[in-house]
Amino acid sequence: MKQKNTLLDTYTLMNGINIPKIGLGTWFIPDDEVAAAVCKAVEIGYRHIDTAQAYENERGIGKGVRDCGISRQELFITTKLAAELKTYEEAAQAITGSLEKMGLDYIDLMLIHSPQPWTDFRGGDYAAGNREAWRALEDAYKAGKLRAIGVSNFQEHDIENxxxxxxxxxxxxQLLAHIGNTPATLIEYCRKNGILVEAYSPVAHGEILKxxxxxxxxxxYQVTVPQLCIRYDLQLETLPLPKTANPAHMLENIKVDFEISEKDMEILKSIKPLKDYGEYSSFPVFSGK
Incomplete structure (x- = not known):
């Protein structure tokens, strides 16, 4: 049976923009290596690339977009506003900075990376700052610099703000969402509000392999654990963002044309939460806050 190309499938955002159902995550891919990773991913069939100001590889992402051999319009590029930027002026300057660094006329999707700075994750009250940063995203959206806007790591009260x-x-x-960490209530809240959930770290930085x-x-199902994890996120109607610079893994991660039964989905949803993310446990989002 011919393998279905899931990379051609899309979700439709509330403003009518189509977004490919699987994206390539680029966290920890160095700036001088990420252009080659983007080009290889595009050759394999990826059209959705995810980065962030905090990843410090936007310049390389932009080079990959220009060097990959297909038109800019065929690609969906996401970046994220640095988590510590909580004034309108800082956010507006940073949006311009991302466009300049990547050498792009527009960005397809830009997110506020976190409702709190990483140094105070799930800490103080940044409600006013988030409203200011959001206002900067809205203005850039209205100016045509951004095709879509959103948030990342936001809980229900952060979105309500x-x-x-x-x-x-x-x-x-965009949330941490994988087998062993399924924020079902938040996913359902987002769905009811027309907000698409993107699932980063779908393979839990490899810890789920254990x-x-x-x-x-x-x-x-005669698949690999990463393939099961990515399919799981798709059946939650979320958008998985597996991170890799390895072409073999890029190819493996898109061979997810199978169906997990309802019974097995319930078993996977009930898998005990991961307590240890290995070497990544020091990062705020994996710290259990």
Whole structure:
């Protein structure tokens, strides 16, 4: 049977923009290596590339966009406003900075990376700052610099804060969502508000590979654990963003044309939450806050 190309499937954001259902994550891919990774991904068939100001590889992403051999219009590029920027002026300057660094006329999607600075993750009250940063995104959207805007790592009350004053609703919320960490209530809240959930770290930075229970279910479907994890996120109607610079893994990660049964989905949803993300446990989003 011919493998279906999931990379050609799209979700439709609330403003009518189509976004490819799987994206390539680029966290920890160095700036001088990421252009080659983008070109290889595009050659394989990826059209959705995810980066952030905090990743410090936007320049290389832009080079990859120009060097990959297909038109800019065929690609969907996401970046994120640095988490510590909580004034209108800082955010507006940073949006311009991302456009200049990547050498692009527009960005397809830009997100506020976190409702708090990383040094105070899930800490103080940044409600006013988030409204200011959002206003800068709205103005850039209205000016045609951004095709879609959203948030990342936002909980329900963080989104409610934006909704209290916005003129344009968040279209996306990018979250840590994988087997062993499924924020079901937040995903459902986003769905009810028309907000697409993107799932970063779908393979839990490799820690999920240690689960014998997950391995057994993957073997049942004759797929790898990463393929099972990516398919799981797709069946949650979220958008997985597997990160890799390895062409073999890029190819493996898109061979997800199979269906996990409802029974197995329930088993996977009930997998015990991961407590240890290995070497990544020091990062705020993996710290259990």
């Amino acid at each position: 934006i909704l209290s004053s916005c003129t344009i609703k968040p279209m996306v919320n 689960s014998e229970e997950v391995q057994a279910i993957a073997e049942k």
